[in-house]
Amino acid sequence: MVDERTLDLINADIDGELKPEESQELDAILEASADARAMRSELLRLSNLLDNQPAVNPPADLAQHILQQIKLPETAGSFSLSGLFSSFQPATAGLAFAAGLLATVSFYELTPDNSPGFDTAGMVGTMVANPENRGADVADSLSFSEPGVAGTVSLQTGKDVFALEFNLESTETVEIEVAFAEAGLGFGGIAHAVIDNEAADESYEISGGTLRVVNQGRQSFTVFLLNASRNDGGSREINIEVSSAGARVTAGVLRG
Amino acid sequence: MNSNNRDQALIERCQRGDRKALEELVGHYQKPVFNAAYRILGNPDDAADATQVVFMKAFEHLGQYDPKYKFFSWIYRIAVNEAINQLKRGRNQQPLDDTEVAGTRGPDASVEAGDLSREIQEGLMQLTEDYRTVVVLRHFSECSYRQISDILQIPEKTVKSRLYSARQIMKDTLQARGVH
Numbered sequence: 001m002v003d004e005r006t007l008d009l010i011n012a013d014i015d016g017e018l019k020p021e022e023s024q025e026l027d028a029i030l031e032a033s034a035d036a037r038a039m040r041s042e043l044l045r046l047s048n049l050l051d052n053q054p055a056v057n058p059p060a061d062l063a064q065h066i067l068q069q070i071k072l073p074e075t076a077g078s079f080s081l082s083g084l085f086s087s088f089q090p091a092t093a094g095l096a097f098a099a100g101l102l103a104t105v106s107f108y109e110l111t112p113d114n115s116p117g118f119d120t121a122g123m124v125g126t127m128v129a130n131p132e133n134r135g136a137d138v139a140d141s142l143s144f145s146e147p148g149v150a151g152t153v154s155l156q157t158g159k160d161v162f163a164l165e166f167n168l169e170s171t172e173t174v175e176i177e178v179a180f181a182e183a184g185l186g187f188g189g190i191a192h193a194v195i196d197n198e199a200a201d202e203s204y205e206i207s208g209g210t211l212r213v214v215n216q217g218r219q220s221f222t223v224f225l226l227n228a229s230r231n232d233g234g235s236r237e238i239n240i241e242v243s244s245a246g247a248r249v250t251a252g253v254l255r256g
Numbered sequence: 257m258n259s260n261n262r263d264q265a266l267i268e269r270c271q272r273g274d275r276k277a278l279e280e281l282v283g284h285y286q287k288p289v290f291n292a293a294y295r296i297l298g299n300p301d302d303a304a305d306a307t308q309v310v311f312m313k314a315f316e317h318l319g320q321y322d323p324k325y326k327f328f329s330w331i332y333r334i335a336v337n338e339a340i341n342q343l344k345r346g347r348n349q350q351p352l353d354d355t356e357v358a359g360t361r362g363p364d365a366s367v368e369a370g371d372l373s374r375e376i377q378e379g380l381m382q383l384t385e386d387y388r389t390v391v392v393l394r395h396f397s398e399c400s401y402r403q404i405s406d407i408l409q410i411p412e413k414t415v416k417s418r419l420y421s422a423r424q425i426m427k428d429t430l431q432a433r434g435v436h
Binding site for chain 2: 012
């Protein structure tokens with residue numbers, strides 16, 4: 001028979017929560033009592049059995065389900081592209097295209113920031129291109145075709161957001177500069193549709209109201225620009241310059 | 257950075273709307289929360305449901321989280337409460353087969369190694385919720401007496417009392433089933 005005090009000491013010992021003076025007390029009891037030793041042995045075996053049970057893996061998609069259900073607060077100065085697109089009102093032919101964009105970029109929570117060196121690495125996503133709607137509701141566009149590089153840049157405009165869609169094909173590294181700050185626009189993000197993912201070099205950098213894109217291969221991506229002063233009714237001018245292999249391919253202004 | 261500082265930093269980022277931080281926090285805690293829920297509920301599907309609810313509640317009430325307490329304790333408290341609430345709602349009251357209740361298997365019967373986990377889980381389910389919870393937190397979540405006390409908001413003395421009694425019952429139950 002093991003008394004209550006001894007049981008408490010044995011349990012605390014098993015849990016590593018025995019005080020030094022209690023440890024001495026338990027040692028003395030164990031030395032004197034075979035019952036106490038047997039009890040300690042049994043409880044220790046049970047404890048080890050429980051401790052050594054392997055953790056059970058949760059379902060593989062559990063984290064994804066959790067993440068999908070949680071909405072984080074939006075703080076002042078931050079915005080959601082999905083929110084912006086809810087008020088994006090392109091013409092009829094552009095609706096499907098906008099919906100496609102919305103579906104693919106809605107998980108981005110972006111923060112407008114024109115500060116130098118703003119890291120856009122986390123603001124580049126993948127979308128599914130919708131060729132049937134390409135060109136719909138285009139306010140302005142720019143096309144170019146030079147040896148080694150060809151493409152179009154088209155501008156779609158909305159009340160809250162402008163979308164610059166780039167379709168490029170190049171054998172050399174292409175550098176694109178998009179200057180939008182003077183037009184009163186802010187950077188919103190990039191949705192990247194990889195048509196032929198053979199790009200050897202790709203980067204996005206924003207600094208001082210200018211987005212600089214470097215890439216290569218056949219690609220399509222959309223740059224979202226925020227129309228912060230949408231109520232003034234004036235048109236916006238976005239300067240675009242495309243270079244390849246160190247030489248300017250084209251430069252132009254898109255208006256919307 | 258220790259885990260508490262890491263959690264605090266992630267929570268602050270979550271409160272600013274940073275979903276990467278949310279992914280990290282969920283990544284850190286989904287498995288331990290799921291396992292605690294599973295051991296209390298005894299059913300992986302219910303544990304998955306409970307885990308989702310736990311995170312939903314935690315982030316829904318993130319504004320109420322007091323940073324002077326550990327996030328670990330806070331989310332485990334939500335997990336334990338949610339699991340017990342599920343039990344009380346009767347979603348997990350699955351009657352055990354007659355052949356599996358304690359004592360019907362002879363003490364000499366051997367238990368296949370693959371059945372050991374099931375036997376242990378069934379042994380756990382024989383405990384009352386209060387007892388089961390402390391055993392789960394101590395042995396499956398590796399909490400100290402102090403941490404269990406914080407999570408369950410009960411005195412350490414009560415933690416010890418419940419844990420020691422629970423072990424005695426489990427020991428007897430498993431011995432009767434030829435496991436221990």
